[in-house]
Amino acid sequence: MKKTAWILIFIIAGWSCKSNKETSEKLKVVCTTTMISDLVRNIGGDSITLNGLMGAGVDPHLYKASEGDVTKLYEADIIFYNGLHLEGKLVEVFEKMETQGKAQFALAERLDKSGLIGSDYFASNYDPHVWFDISYFKVFATTVADVLSEKDPKNKTFYQANLESYLAELDALELEVQKKIETLPKEKRILVTAHDAFNYFGKAYDFEVVGLQGLSTATEAGVQDVQRLSEFIIENKVKAIFIESSVPRRTIEALQEAVLSKGHQVTIGGSLYSDALGNKGTVEGTYLGMFRYNVNTIVNELQ
Numbered sequence: 001m002k003k004t005a006w007i008l009i010f011i012i013a014g015w016s017c018k019s020n021k022e023t024s025e026k027l028k029v030v031c032t033t034t035m036i037s038d039l040v041r042n043i044g045g046d047s048i049t050l051n052g053l054m055g056a057g058v059d060p061h062l063y064k065a066s067e068g069d070v071t072k073l074y075e076a077d078i079i080f081y082n083g084l085h086l087e088g089k090l091v092e093v094f095e096k097m098e099t100q101g102k103a104q105f106a107l108a109e110r111l112d113k114s115g116l117i118g119s120d121y122f123a124s125n126y127d128p129h130v131w132f133d134i135s136y137f138k139v140f141a142t143t144v145a146d147v148l149s150e151k152d153p154k155n156k157t158f159y160q161a162n163l164e165s166y167l168a169e170l171d172a173l174e175l176e177v178q179k180k181i182e183t184l185p186k187e188k189r190i191l192v193t194a195h196d197a198f199n200y201f202g203k204a205y206d207f208e209v210v211g212l213q214g215l216s217t218a219t220e221a222g223v224q225d226v227q228r229l230s231e232f233i234i235e236n237k238v239k240a241i242f243i244e245s246s247v248p249r250r251t252i253e254a255l256q257e258a259v260l261s262k263g264h265q266v267t268i269g270g271s272l273y274s275d276a277l278g279n280k281g282t283v284e285g286t287y288l289g290m291f292r293y294n295v296n297t298i299v300n301e302l303q
Contacts, residue, residue, distance in 0.1 A: 030076040034277040079104035084128035132201035194247040197274035230258035240269030240301040269301030
């Protein structure tokens with residue numbers, strides 16, 4: 001009986017060591033935004049150990065790294081982040097990582113600059129909200145798959161297969177979104193939100209996009225901004241305006257009140273996901289689900 005017990009202990013210990021070894025051999029990947037974390041999860045699957053710094057509803061413009069975050073970043077084999085100064089308060093941390101030779105990749109900064117939208121709000125001089133153009137997100141996906149394949153060549157076939165599968169899903173999403181948007185007349189394609197996160201979306205699908213706070217949530221909307229935009233809404237007969245999941249709703253509520261005070265009607269059409277995905281485990285907690293939800297909400301409310 002004792003002999004059998006010892007055999008079992010050795011077997012369990014052996015499996016435990018093997019399991020720990022397999023875990024330690026996996027690439028440790030850290031991502032900043034929820035969009036990038038979801039993307040890397042789709043490509044890397046269970047062949048990587050993934051840590052995302054930001055959660056649902058978190059504003060990357062204002063996010064500051066905790067001590068735990070810094071530890072995760074230093075222990076990572078690879079760091080993926082958006083760049084173009086989206087994670088403005090993490091720039092200093094990334095610069096320190098770079099001096100130490102840490103493998104980090106600013107995905108948006110690998111895009112062709114000729115297609116980017118200019119901005120005076122960011123040190124990069126470009127609008128960083130590029131994930132709202134699905135074609136750019138495909139570039140993100142390809143970059144992630146190539147980086148993982150290079151760093152972990154034994155799993156290259158796995159990463160590339162996941163890439164092909166995910167690109168097919170993005171292709172299908174593009175077709176679905178385009179079909180939905182075509183049901184909305186062009187004169188109604190005016191999107192008013194809390195801040196200018198949707199300019200790439202507007203460029204891709206022929207929307208006029210107006211944000212109350214500008215491109216960065218770090219800037220506050222003033223009384224003049226509210227009055228100016230309220231006049232715009234009245235003049236263009238905008239039916240609905242939208243709050244954002246990662247931005248306090250008070251700014252859009254103030255805008256609605258300004259419009260109503262002038263004897264005109266405008267509704268709050270709902271909450272859009274802008275700088276972060278929805279809660280983990282929900283449909284909107286994925287990039288595909290978030291994009292689909294946003295488009296359905298926008299089109300249905302502006303009809």
